[in-house]
Amino acid sequence: MSAGSLGRMSVSDLARRGASVFDQLELLLPLVSKPIQYVGGELNATLKAWDDVQVHWVLMYPDAYEVGAPNQGVQILYEVINERADALAERTYAIWPDLEVLMREAKVPQFTVDGHRPVGDFDLFGVSFATELGYTNMLSALSLAGIPLLARERDEAHPIVIAGGHAAFNPEPISDFIDAAVLGDGEEAVLLITDLTRDWKSAGRPGGRAGLLLELAKTGVIYVPAFYEVEYLPDGRIQRVTPTLPEVPWRVRKHTLMDLDSWPYPKAPLVPLAETVHERMSVEIFRGCTRGCRFCQAGMITRPVRERSITGIAAMVENGLKKTGYEEVGLLSLSSADHSEIADVARNLADRYEGSKTSLSLPSTRVDAFNVDLANELSRNGRRSGLTFAPEGGSERMRKVINKQVTEEDLIRTVTTAYCAGWRQVKLYFMCGLPTETDEDVLQIAQLARDVIKAGREATGSRDIRCTVSIGGFVPKPHTPFQWAAQLDHVTTDARLAKLRDAIRADRNYGKAIGIRYHDGKPGIVEGLLSRGDRRVGAVILAAWQDGARFDGWSEHFSYDRWMSAADRALTGQGVDVDWYTIRERTKTEVLPWDHLDSGLDSEWLWEDWQAALDEVAIEDCRWTPCFDCGVCDQMDTQIQVGPTGVTDLPMPMVPVHAPVAEAATQPGS
Amino acid sequence: MAFSAGFSPHPKVSYANSAPTGVASEAEYVELGVTERCDPAAVRAALDDALPLGLDIVEVVEAISPDFVQRLEASIWQIELPGMGVAEVEIAAQKLLAQGEITVERLTKNGVRAFDARGPVVMLTAEPGSGCAILRAVVRHATPSVRPDDLLTALRQVAGLVPPAPPRVTRLAQGPLDPVGATVGDPFTPDRAPLAAAKN
Numbered sequence: 001m002s003a004g005s006l007g008r009m010s011v012s013d014l015a016r017r018g019a020s021v022f023d024q025l026e027l028l029l030p031l032v033s034k035p036i037q038y039v040g041g042e043l044n045a046t047l048k049a050w051d052d053v054q055v056h057w058v059l060m061y062p063d064a065y066e067v068g069a070p071n072q073g074v075q076i077l078y079e080v081i082n083e084r085a086d087a088l089a090e091r092t093y094a095i096w097p098d099l100e101v102l103m104r105e106a107k108v109p110q111f112t113v114d115g116h117r118p119v120g121d122f123d124l125f126g127v128s129f130a131t132e133l134g135y136t137n138m139l140s141a142l143s144l145a146g147i148p149l150l151a152r153e154r155d156e157a158h159p160i161v162i163a164g165g166h167a168a169f170n171p172e173p174i175s176d177f178i179d180a181a182v183l184g185d186g187e188e189a190v191l192l193i194t195d196l197t198r199d200w201k202s203a204g205r206p207g208g209r210a211g212l213l214l215e216l217a218k219t220g221v222i223y224v225p226a227f228y229e230v231e232y233l234p235d236g237r238i239q240r241v242t243p244t245l246p247e248v249p250w251r252v253r254k255h256t257l258m259d260l261d262s263w264p265y266p267k268a269p270l271v272p273l274a275e276t277v278h279e280r281m282s283v284e285i286f287r288g289c290t291r292g293c294r295f296c297q298a299g300m301i302t303r304p305v306r307e308r309s310i311t312g313i314a315a316m317v318e319n320g321l322k323k324t325g326y327e328e329v330g331l332l333s334l335s336s337a338d339h340s341e342i343a344d345v346a347r348n349l350a351d352r353y354e355g356s357k358t359s360l361s362l363p364s365t366r367v368d369a370f371n372v373d374l375a376n377e378l379s380r381n382g383r384r385s386g387l388t389f390a391p392e393g394g395s396e397r398m399r400k401v402i403n404k405q406v407t408e409e410d411l412i413r414t415v416t417t418a419y420c421a422g423w424r425q426v427k428l429y430f431m432c433g434l435p436t437e438t439d440e441d442v443l444q445i446a447q448l449a450r451d452v453i454k455a456g457r458e459a460t461g462s463r464d465i466r467c468t469v470s471i472g473g474f475v476p477k478p479h480t481p482f483q484w485a486a487q488l489d490h491v492t493t494d495a496r497l498a499k500l501r502d503a504i505r506a507d508r509n510y511g512k513a514i515g516i517r518y519h520d521g522k523p524g525i526v527e528g529l530l531s532r533g534d535r536r537v538g539a540v541i542l543a544a545w546q547d548g549a550r551f552d553g554w555s556e557h558f559s560y561d562r563w564m565s566a567a568d569r570a571l572t573g574q575g576v577d578v579d580w581y582t583i584r585e586r587t588k589t590e591v592l593p594w595d596h597l598d599s600g601l602d603s604e605w606l607w608e609d610w611q612a613a614l615d616e617v618a619i620e621d622c623r624w625t626p627c628f629d630c631g632v633c634d635q636m637d638t639q640i641q642v643g644p645t646g647v648t649d650l651p652m653p654m655v656p657v658h659a660p661v662a663e664a665a666t667q668p669g670s
Numbered sequence: 671m672a673f674s675a676g677f678s679p680h681p682k683v684s685y686a687n688s689a690p691t692g693v694a695s696e697a698e699y700v701e702l703g704v705t706e707r708c709d710p711a712a713v714r715a716a717l718d719d720a721l722p723l724g725l726d727i728v729e730v731v732e733a734i735s736p737d738f739v740q741r742l743e744a745s746i747w748q749i750e751l752p753g754m755g756v757a758e759v760e761i762a763a764q765k766l767l768a769q770g771e772i773t774v775e776r777l778t779k780n781g782v783r784a785f786d787a788r789g790p791v792v793m794l795t796a797e798p799g800s801g802c803a804i805l806r807a808v809v810r811h812a813t814p815s816v817r818p819d820d821l822l823t824a825l826r827q828v829a830g831l832v833p834p835a836p837p838r839v840t841r842l843a844q845g846p847l848d849p850v851g852a853t854v855g856d857p858f859t860p861d862r863a864p865l866a867a868a869k870n
Contacts, residue, residue, distance in 0.1 A: 043721075
């Protein structure tokens with residue numbers, strides 16, 4: 001299982017780089033489950049000749065193809081890179097254990113699904129981490145590719161391994177395995193990296209591998225962990241993180257893409273042949289969120305809000321449908337009903353596609369009656385999917401702590417509206433283990449669900465209504481006001497959830513109308529270890545992987561005991577353990593492992609917001625109220641980009657692919 | 671494109687006798703429902719454009735006769751056995767044909783099923799290939815269908831034939847069975863005939 005088991009590339013092998021391994025792979029495919037996921041050939045996939053370009057990218061979503069193929073981030077970067085004449089991008093996904101075993105036996109390396117080229121042949125290997133639970137799958141891919149697991153053991157024949165995605169905002173736990181990390185939006189970052197790599201190659205690779213890494217680090221927007229030294233205090237906390245070279249900046253900034261209308265990607269979304277988790281086309285209608293939910297890392301690290309205009313959205317929907325043949329369009333964002341023109345967008349799109357088989361959906365919406373109207377508009381074409389609302393906290397007090405500004409009245413009114421509009425089932429999403437939470441806060445979820453059913457029965461006069469309560473365990477994340485919080489231990493989490501389950505089941509009148517879905521608290525502890533870990537956690541990841549950890553996001557593959565025993569072995573003598581990383585509250589003065597990575601948020605503001613949470617004080621959304629000084633716009637020199645554009649009707653006939661940008665859409669404060 | 675009625679409409683597409691996973695095919699058939707009369711040549715070109723390389727739409731015919739699927743009575747299979755000599759394969763084929771019935775088992779969605787893999791075999795011959803022996807089989811479609819891997823199971827049971835490497839299987843044709851010539855015909859014939867008549 002050693003990294004070099006597939007053999008190092010010799011110089012004479014360089015000539016044969018990029019050759020397909022499909023002939024060897026094909027022999028293994030009849031022996032594994034769902035072989036179609038490994039063959040590629042999707043509609044709108046791009047395959048370029050290897051020698052026609054100077055820079056070769058392989059992009060990985062570190063999960064199974066069925067989860068990874070629909071990922072927007074990878075699809076966008078794939079297209080942005082492939083549009084360049086001097087570069088190509090191919091994709092690779094995590095290999096299921098059944099094929100992994102056969103590939104090791106037959107010495108077939110990790111391959112791309114596009115050209116079935118060995119991953120080890122590429123110049124740049126980008127891995128998009130939506131979650132920390134993909135870390136072990138990256139190690140499998142590196143190992144199968146014949147790339148040394150440890151970055152310091154790689155040489156010029158190996159790709160530069162670059163992490164991106166939300167989890168890359170604290171890449172310290174994987175800093176041994178990656179060469180670089182990119183924080184924030186990837187579109188411009190991959191172009192910059194491509195430029196620097198091309199120039200370095202055409203200049204004869206000055207300085208070797210380290211030379212290119214230094215060029216990347218000098219930009220100030222690409223993090224190269226090897227150029228930073230971490231020192232620890234005797235009690236295990238970090239003393240300081242310092243650059244080891246004078247050219248390397250003290251802090252690395254995140255990337256922020258402005259003016260979404262000029263980046264209408266993906267223009268030609270991939271249509272997989274295999275079944276995937278999202279059988280629809282997605283159009284991102286805005287990026288960022290300023291609702292200020294304190295638990296939400298996505299909302300904190302993607303600021304400011306940048307909207308795509310109504311004409312830009314319509315053009316992407318029209319063009320994408322034409323190029324794919326999909327019958328469902330999801331209007332994506334962190335909170336889609338918050339788009340300043342969402343009512344016009346929904347009405348116009350519903351009008352345009354009325355009578356066709358095209359349905360529209362808003363995957364993430366907040367709780368209010370307006371959203372029920374929207375959902376009604378969107379389901380005009382017949383198909384009516386479920387409605388999900390996320391109050392997140394069970395009690396009014398809890399919702400103040402997390403800054404989720406929904407009152408019980410709002411929720412009951414919204415859900416009653418939905419029942420009256422014909423929905424028979426709604427889903428309510430909550431979290432358990434939030435800071436300051438007590439059993440009583442979680443038991444309030446049962447009361448809320450009862451009140452929802454009661455009001456629904458009264459309003460509809462029918463007993464045929466249901467609600468499903470779905471509960472996730474809270475994991476504190478870096479770059480949020482809860483980054484200092486203690487995570488709830490899994491024993492207390494499980495006990496609290498059991499009490500809630502018993503309370504719902506014991507209710508003779510309403511219990512049968514309320515479903516409850518939750519998972520045990522153990523996986524959350526591993527996620528917590530990985531998300532707030534430092535460089536010492538790398539040894540835990542390696543030990544768990546060596547012990548067989550794969551596909552940790554899949555309950556049938558995840559093993560808590562394997563992770564705990566790996567942590568015991570790897571952290572021995574370090575003075576820290578899993579509890580230290582997870583259930584320990586941090587103080588204001590502690591150096592956090594990600595403090596040298598700049599998400600734009602002012603750490604003083606984050607701390608104040610953490611104190612406000614403890615005082616149960618809510619803050620408003622800066623889209624509609626004055627700036628609350630989170631720091632992003634000042635530090636990043638960015639601005640909120642929201643409408644309205646003044647355009648309420650879409651031009652007919654169909655708008656062109658590159659719709660002219662409505663000027664007002666890009667002007668802040670209009 | 672025609673859609674089914676109901677709560678969640680689906681496009682009317684039906685795949686007849688699709689080849690098993692991991693098997694190549696030169697002869698797959700699919701029936702499409704459309705809402706208006708289309709030019710078959712234009713449909714062929716449009717579908718072929720949308721499909722990935724290697725999935726080729728060879729021909730589109732307007733269905734003017736009923737019971738198309740019933741006309742797919744049998745398949746011709748080509749099974750390449752890398753690393754095997756034609757003589758041993760020939761002997762195994764003869765042993766199989768000499769049996770009246772061979773019960774094989776296969777894991778299906780409903781558990782392990784036992785069925786006769788000999789009865790539907792109309793013809794089985796061996797010929798030499800490059801670096802392999804090639805089996806050619808004409809197999810009547812039955813329920814459950816006897817697939818190439820069932821034939822190989824039967825060959826292992828009656829003749830101890832165990833290929834040293836995974837076989838490469840290709841379906842060469844499907845259509846009405848010609849028992850005399852031990853081959854299959856063109857399943858589109860009834861749909862073509864009136865057109866040909868109209869041209870004359």
